[in-house]
Amino acid sequence: MEVIPAIDLKDGACVRLYQGDFQRQTVFSREPSEMAKRWESEGAKRLHVVDLNGSRDGYMVNLEAVKAIVASVNIPVQVGGGIRSLESAQSLVASGVNRVVVGTAAVENPGLVEILCKSLGSGRVVVAVDAKGGKVAIKGWQERTDVNTVDLAMEMIKRGAERFLYTDIARDGTLMSPNFEGVSDLVRRTGKAVLASGGVSTVEDIRLLGPTGAEGVVVGSALYRGMMELGEAIKAAGES
Numbered sequence: 001m002e003v004i005p006a007i008d009l010k011d012g013a014c015v016r017l018y019q020g021d022f023q024r025q026t027v028f029s030r031e032p033s034e035m036a037k038r039w040e041s042e043g044a045k046r047l048h049v050v051d052l053n054g055s056r057d058g059y060m061v062n063l064e065a066v067k068a069i070v071a072s073v074n075i076p077v078q079v080g081g082g083i084r085s086l087e088s089a090q091s092l093v094a095s096g097v098n099r100v101v102v103g104t105a106a107v108e109n110p111g112l113v114e115i116l117c118k119s120l121g122s123g124r125v126v127v128a129v130d131a132k133g134g135k136v137a138i139k140g141w142q143e144r145t146d147v148n149t150v151d152l153a154m155e156m157i158k159r160g161a162e163r164f165l166y167t168d169i170a171r172d173g174t175l176m177s178p179n180f181e182g183v184s185d186l187v188r189r190t191g192k193a194v195l196a197s198g199g200v201s202t203v204e205d206i207r208l209l210g211p212t213g214a215e216g217v218v219v220g221s222a223l224y225r226g227m228m229e230l231g232e233a234i235k236a237a238g239e240s
Contacts, residue, residue, distance in 0.1 A: 001209065001237040002046060002216035004195065005039040005223055005230060007032055007069065009062040009081075010052040016221050017052065028224045032065050033072040039223075040073045042230040046098075047077045048165075048197075048218045054082020055104070060092075070096040080128060080165075086115050093120060101165055103128030104138040106156055107147055117160030125163070126195070127156045131182060132169045149182075153190050164190065165218070167197040177205050180212055187213035203228050206236040 007014050010025060014032040018024040029035045036047055049069055053061035060066070060082040070077050080101025083089050089100045100120070105112045106127050116125045129149050130137045136147040153164055166186050168179035176199050183196045196209055197218035206228075209217050217237065222228045 001206075001214060003044070003206065003230065003233045003237045004046045004048045004078075004216050004218045005044050006048045006050065006197075006218050006220035007035055007039075008050045008052055008220065009065050012062060012065050015052070016224055022052070022056070026224075033068040036069040036073050036077075039230060040075050043234050044230060045075055046216075047073065047075065048101075048195075049077055049079045050101075051079070051081030055080070058082060058084055058104070060088060066092070066097070067095050078126060080126070084109070084112070086112065086119060089116055089120060093124060099124050099126050099163075101126040101128050103130055106152065107136055107138050107145055110155060110159055113156055113161055114159040117162075122160050122162040125161060126165050127153070127161045127163070128165045128167065129153055129186065130167050130169055131179075137169055150186065150189055153186060153192075157190060157192065161192070163193040163195070163215070165195045165197060167218075168199060177201060178209060178217075180208060183209065183214050184212040201227055203232050203236045206233050210237070 013027050014029040014035050015025045015027050051060050051062045066079055076098035078099035079097045083100050083102050084105050092100055131149045132144055136152050137144045166183055168182055178196055178199045187194045193215040195216045196214040200219045201222050
């Protein structure tokens with residue numbers, strides 16, 4: 001299982017939010033590219049970057065910071081937040097981004113996912129399934145829909161999706177452990193690659209995610225707050 005450090009961008013800085021609340025943020029670095037280099041030096045094989053402003057506003061706001069991160073490391077970078085068109089996705093890939101992550105667009109414009117999978121290849125597309133009480137939330141998690149998380153995933157598979165990022169919003173940034181059942185259920189019902197996110201706080205959480213069948217786990221707050229070392233997490237993921 002792959003351990004993927006998260007770099008969340010807001011107003012050009014590397015931050016962490018509590019349950020996606022833009023009013024409850026902690027700034028960890030004003031130089032996100034330096035943070036990217038740190039995670040690479042500590043053993044990360046991939047980075048997960050989110051343009052928080054973009055996810056809420058509908059277009060990429062922190063594009064220059066994203067490009068700086070990609071240029072600063074030699075490992076693959078997946079990017080989400082504000083990707084609402086083929087052109088924006090193509091631009092990111094052209095700048096060196098390895099995978100694009102789409103969430104809001106998957107709900108509001110499912111045809112775009114099909115276009116992305118055909119144009120970029122399914123391997124470059126990750127569909128974000130952001131869950132709040134079993135329903136999908138969009139627009140930077142500010143708006144809850146009536147769409148069931150598994151229903152969204154199954155529809156996206158019909159559109160060509162092969163990989164999902166599952167986040168339990170109620171746990172994100174809370175350090176209260178992941179939603180193991182939610183991750184396991186999505187893996188089992190879709191049969192596709194699933195990246196888990198939200199609530200990871202200990203190395204034991206990493207070990208317990210292994211049996212869920214998750215392909216990888218995105219870790220944020222626990223790393224930034226020093227609750228676990230990246231090397232330890234990577235080792236635990238290999239043991240799970």
